[in-house]
Every structure is written in structure tokens, then in C-alpha cells.
Amino acid sequence: MNKPIGVFDSGVGGLTVLKELTELLPNENFVYFADSANAPYGDKSKTQIVKLSANIIDFLVSLDCKLIVVACNTATAAAVNIMRKKYKLPIIGLEPAVKPACLQTKTKHIGVLATKGTFRGNHFKNTSEKYKDYVEIHLQVAKGLVELAENGIFEGEKVDKLLSKYILPMKNANIDQLVLGCTHYPLFYEAIFAITGNNINIIESGKAVARRTKDVLMINQMINAVQKPQKLSFYASKETKAINNVVIKLFKIGKIKPNVEIIKLI
Ligand code: DGL
Numbered sequence: 001m002n003k004p005i006g007v008f009d010s011g012v013g014g015l016t017v018l019k020e021l022t023e024l025l026p027n028e029n030f031v032y033f034a035d036s037a038n039a040p041y042g043d044k045s046k047t048q049i050v051k052l053s054a055n056i057i058d059f060l061v062s063l064d065c066k067l068i069v070v071a072c073n074t075a076t077a078a079a080v081n082i083m084r085k086k087y088k089l090p091i092i093g094l095e096p097a098v099k100p101a102c103l104q105t106k107t108k109h110i111g112v113l114a115t116k117g118t119f120r121g122n123h124f125k126n127t128s129e130k131y132k133d134y135v136e137i138h139l140q141v142a143k144g145l146v147e148l149a150e151n152g153i154f155e156g157e158k159v160d161k162l163l164s165k166y167i168l169p170m171k172n173a174n175i176d177q178l179v180l181g182c183t184h185y186p187l188f189y190e191a192i193f194a195i196t197g198n199n200i201n202i203i204e205s206g207k208a209v210a211r212r213t214k215d216v217l218m219i220n221q222m223i224n225a226v227q228k229p230q231k232l233s234f235y236a237s238k239e240t241k242a243i244n245n246v247v248i249k250l251f252k253i254g255k256i257k258p259n260v261e262i263i264k265l266i
Helices: 015-024 045-062 073-086 098-102 118-121 122-131 145-150 158-174 184-198 206-219 240-252
Strands: 005-009 028-034 066-069 109-114 134-142 177-182 201-203 232-236 258-261
Touching: 005 015, 005 045, 015 028, 015 206, 015 240, 028 045, 045 066, 045 073, 066 073, 066 206, 073 118, 073 122, 098 109, 098 122, 098 177, 098 201, 109 158, 118 122, 118 134, 134 158, 145 158, 145 184, 145 240, 158 184, 177 184, 184 201, 232 240, 240 258
Parallel strands: 005 028, 005 066, 028 232, 109 134, 109 177, 177 201, 232 258
Antiparallel strands: none
């Protein structure tokens, strides 16, 4: 099926998921929507996020998308169940990779960085509940990181200061797994690694979501068998410093300015 896959996030974070999707599914075309005008979603109410997600999915459906990937942990936590009832097309959500971290830990301590909205959600609560008798899960709302990413700041003093404040207490608590429970955080990978070092495994969800998307495409006989150059379209609700740079960095499209169309949704 030649129709595109719609992918969205509150901003540039979901591009880290899109990157994994494009690699695993080279025959598929993708439309990405960054809701930069409304980022961050982290502190917004469930009602607000449900409304924003529905507006975006309406837009992606108007572009004839065959499947939606909610490349945002916060939007998944607040809205994915409601969206699955509202729309007929398959909707893939994303949640912090707590399960693999709990299965892999040897020290029995894991750390999770995410937004307030993600920690509030049932997906996170249910998964953590299953492992809480065997593993100590150290939670940290990583306030401020999404704002830095949306401003195109991925390194430097401000980044290091925030990351140290969030990660060092977990490191001192002997975590050996650090879950990046927000799709913006892998954009800070180098700065995070500089703090964690080799003894802490950094886990993100992008690859797992890409595999799940492939499975759902196969089950629904939606996979695009036609070999053609992949088409990627980018939309944002506001022009930001970050979007062009992150697209260029992740998708290695050289110096050509990516065509990010700015669309205001209601
Ligand atoms: N990328 C979003 C997530 O995975 C960012 C949340 C936000 O906008 O605060 O949760």
C-alpha cells in the first residue's frame, strides 16, 4: 500500500523515532508533524493533549496516511487509547522501555527520565508495578530538556548542568540502565553518555517502535512492496531553530534546506 505513514510529536523529538522507522522500512513514505507551537506537552492536561493529538491525526488523515505512529511518550500516555477508539486506522504508541531495562539490570536499580505526563500515564504505572518488587525504579522528571531541544541547544553548560542534576543521583544509587522515556532525550545522547559512562546502558524506544510498526503493517497487509526512493515530508505548527537542523543531522541530507512546511492547526 503506497500511502504514507503519519508520525507526530510535540516537536523535534519524534524525529529520533522517524529515523528508526525510515531505516527499518525503506519502502515506506512518511509524513512527520512537529507540534512546535504547543511544545512542550509534558505539563499539559490530559484534555489538552487529547485535543491536540486529535487535531494532528485529523491533519495526517487528510493527507491519506494509512497508519499513525505517536512518536511521543507524553501524547501516548494521555491520548492513545482515546485515539484508537476515535479513528479506524492503526495507531502505534510509545512508552518508556521500562520492561527491557528491568529484565537487563544486574544491580537491580534502573533510572527513568521522562515528563510528568508520561509518569502519570497508565502504561508507565502498569509496567512499573510488575517489576517493583524486584527492581528499584528511580524516576526523574527531566524538566527543561524539551525546551532546550526545541531551541536547538543539545550541548553546552546549560545541558550539562541539567543532565548532571537529573542523572548523578541515579548514578550514585547504582543504576546500570537508564531509560530515555521521552523522544527528545536521545538528541542529547553525547551529553548523557559523558555523564553515565560505559557502565550504564542507555535505552531508548525508537527501534522497538519501528519493529512494532513493521509487524502491524504486515498483519494489516499494508506494507508497501513497491521499491521507490523513500519520500519524507515534514510539517511543523511553528518554525523553530531546531527543526531544520535536526532533520539535516538525522537524515544526512547535506546542506539542502529540508522543506518543512508550517501549518497552523486551528
Ligand atoms: N517527545 C515528547 C515525549 O516523548 C516530549 C514531551 C513534551 O513535549 O514535553 O514525551
